[in-house]
Amino acid sequence: MNVVITGGxxxxxxxxxxxxxxxxxxxxxxVEAHPDPDVESVVADLRETDLRPHLEDKDALIHLAHVPQEHGNPGDTEITPFETHRENLALHADAIGAAAEAGVDSIVYASSNHAVGRYEDDHAPEIYYPEYGLTVDHTVAPRPDSMYGVEKVYGEGCCRLAAEAHDVRAYALRICAVRDREYDHPYGDAERGVDRGKFDRGGDAYDEQVARLKAMWQSRRDLAKQVECCLSDDTVEYDVFYGVSDNDRRWFDIDHAREVLGYEPADDGEEWDAPPE
Incomplete structure (x- = not known):
């Protein structure tokens, strides 16, 4: 399959x-060259580049690109149309519109758990621990926790329009917590905090980061497996799925992804009781 990935x-x-x-x-x-020599790399800023020529004769678009922003990130509930927010709205519409115009078979869009992040805000930190009892599935109404979350809901809307008006299969993945290779384990956020001098190993802040990531972690291989399920599917018009591993304490549903896509994650954060050596 010939695939274009933005933000690759x-x-x-x-x-x-x-x-x-x-x-x-x-x-x-x-905007950066891809490090893998097996991946064709186009170095370009999508705010200044027409994606359409790169989508010619392609089967799918995996749309991950996002303009970094200083304001409106998770934890910031201010409602304001700052410049990078506007740039991201335009970026998503341009990319998804280009894919629809090019006639790709499918779009896989990197949405975010922050599209429904108010559920976490309402229940944290108790929600991070086993047997809390809340499940958030694909049927819930969007509850963004920030302008970043609002942006992701907007991107989901663009995907749905592409699916229903332009005959493109569209998959919105509300990704939970995928980390760089170095921190690809459920102690990753806590260890990164230690490495950056934010807190000490074994303290309350460290333990809470571990508890949260044991619920939210999606391993890199599980994320790729879920994307592969989307690329190989031919049944979905438009749908929302949660990007998370099979963590015992997760509150995001993956039964829907199992039933529709055949997604079977390999990892569970509860299987770890310490960071890797």
Whole structure:
């Protein structure tokens, strides 16, 4: 399959290409060159580049690109149309519109758990621990926790329009927590905090980061497996799925992804009781 991936050199993009580059012909369009020589790399800023020529004769678009922003990130509930927010709205509409115009078979869109992040905000930190009892599935109403979350809901809307008006299969993955290779384990956020001098190993802040990531972690190989399920599917018009491993304490549903896509994650954060050596 011939696939274009925007933002392919980033954390999520390399998780996809690490596991799928041998099975597919992948072109990465990103502001950074892709590190994998098996991936064709187009260095370009999508705010200034027409994606359409790169989508000619391609089967699918995996849309991950996002303009980094200083304001409106998770944890910031201010409602304001700052400049990078506007740029991201335009970026998503341009990319998804280009894919629909090019006639690709499918679009896999990197949405986010922050599209429904208010559920976590309402129940944290108790929600991070086993047997809390809340399940958030694909039928819930969007509850963004920030302007970043609002942006992701907007991208989901663009995908649905592409599916229903332009006959493109569209998959919105509400990705939970995919990390760089170094921190690809349920102690990753806690260990990264230690490495950056934010807190000490074994303290309350460390333990809470572990508890949260044991619920939210999606391993890099599970993320790639879920993307592969989307690329190989031919049944979905438009649908939403949660990107998370089979963690015992997760509150995001994966039964829907199992039933519709055949997604069977390999990893469970509860299987770890310490960071890797």
């Amino acid at each position: 050199a980033g954390t999520v993009g390399t998780a996809v290409t690490d596991h799928l580059a041998e099975e597919h012909t992948i072109t990465s369009v990103d």
